[in-house]
Amino acid sequence: MNIQWYPGHMTKAKRAMKEDIKLIDLIIELVDARVPLSSRNPDIDDLGVNKARIVLLNKSDLADERFNKAWTEYFEAQGFHVLKVNSKSGSGLKQINGIVQEACKEKIERDRRRGILNRPVRAMVVGIPNVGKSTFINSFAGKACTKTGNKPGVTKGNQWIRLNKSLELLDTPGILWPRFEDQKVGVKLAMIGSINDQILNKDELAIELIRFLNRDYPNVLLNRYGIEVDNEFKILEEVAKARSCLAKGGEFDLIKASNLLIDDFRNGKLGRMTLEFPKKTEK
Numbered sequence: 001m002n003i004q005w006y007p008g009h010m011t012k013a014k015r016a017m018k019e020d021i022k023l024i025d026l027i028i029e030l031v032d033a034r035v036p037l038s039s040r041n042p043d044i045d046d047l048g049v050n051k052a053r054i055v056l057l058n059k060s061d062l063a064d065e066r067f068n069k070a071w072t073e074y075f076e077a078q079g080f081h082v083l084k085v086n087s088k089s090g091s092g093l094k095q096i097n098g099i100v101q102e103a104c105k106e107k108i109e110r111d112r113r114r115g116i117l118n119r120p121v122r123a124m125v126v127g128i129p130n131v132g133k134s135t136f137i138n139s140f141a142g143k144a145c146t147k148t149g150n151k152p153g154v155t156k157g158n159q160w161i162r163l164n165k166s167l168e169l170l171d172t173p174g175i176l177w178p179r180f181e182d183q184k185v186g187v188k189l190a191m192i193g194s195i196n197d198q199i200l201n202k203d204e205l206a207i208e209l210i211r212f213l214n215r216d217y218p219n220v221l222l223n224r225y226g227i228e229v230d231n232e233f234k235i236l237e238e239v240a241k242a243r244s245c246l247a248k249g250g251e252f253d254l255i256k257a258s259n260l261l262i263d264d265f266r267n268g269k270l271g272r273m274t275l276e277f278p279k280k281t282e283k
């Protein structure tokens, strides 16, 4: 499967992010808990050098709980402060203030030594498209927040959301571009819906999904659609049959069946699943 995707506009985004990062103490990086590596761009490590870092395993409600733990340990071993969250329901968000204080301990200490007391930590949310940045900001900031408006020295147009006396958030999240040299990464991002669907061949994607399900989550297709065959192409036909996906001439509409299967996966209707697993972490 060959995914063509031109990340040209991301050069501009990167430049903007470089500027924004100068203004902050802390980067809150959202990754998709179903694909925690494929959904990050390692350039953020260079962009965010010398900044405090938090990784949020977002959409953890859709990911396999066994691997949420494994991924938490993986990122912790790399020196990140980590939290699994569900930005949609708000679950896990209460713990963020504590983690922010921990992640910024050195900065707070440094300020204190210089006699600067109670200067709020300034944070920025970053992540690839569709990872949940806006949902996170809205849930976390809630209604209680106040926009503080432009401040002197701050890039024109930037607004800060004052969350409490010790934390301010840049209200525009930084968009990271996914890594694309590896087609496997592209396929995983396509599966979770982080790449524009229009550039994808949906039946090919559905076949990839079926291969993954057969390998890592057998029985799912049986439980959801009553399918027992194991040939990928036959399975797609069976999904069409089970869900009455028929084209005009009466034959099965495999594109419709593909969409249905992919949507069921993306919405968690096939169960909680993780698409990639941490390699043994070297400490």
Ligand SMILES: Nc1nc2c(ncn2[C@@H]2O[C@H](COP(=O)(O)OP(=O)(O)OP(=O)(O)O)[C@@H](O)[C@H]2O)c(=O)[nH]1
Binding pocket: 058, 059, 060, 061, 062, 085, 086, 087, 088, 089, 127, 128, 129, 130, 131, 132, 133, 134, 135, 136, 175
């Ligand atoms: N199940 C689940 N869905 C989530 C979660 N967080 C966000 N979503 C959904 O994911 C989709 C994308 O969320 P957004 O907040 O628009 O993502 P974004 O990163 O701001 O996207 P861009 O604006 O494209 O960069 C929406 O349909 C959200 O409802 C979560 O933790 N769990």
